[in-house]
Amino acid sequence: MPKMKTKRSAAKRFRLTGTGKIRRYKAFKSHILTKKTRKRKRNLRKPGLVAPEDAKRIRRLLPYA
DSSP states (O other), X not given: OOOOOOOHHHHHHEEEOTTSOEEEOOSSOSSOOTTSOHHHHHXXXXXXXXXXXXHXXXXXXOTXX
């Protein structure tokens, strides 16, 4: 049986935490930042966690994570 391939686009977007949850970075931080408040932009810097409902699908894309 050949090795399973990792979806490279998912590998660049997601990382595992120490407890095995999937970490992601937040959207809406790339452009049109002048109309967004300082607080909103600061909160977009922090990574979030993937919802448990989506985590199962993402794990399938990352077989060795």
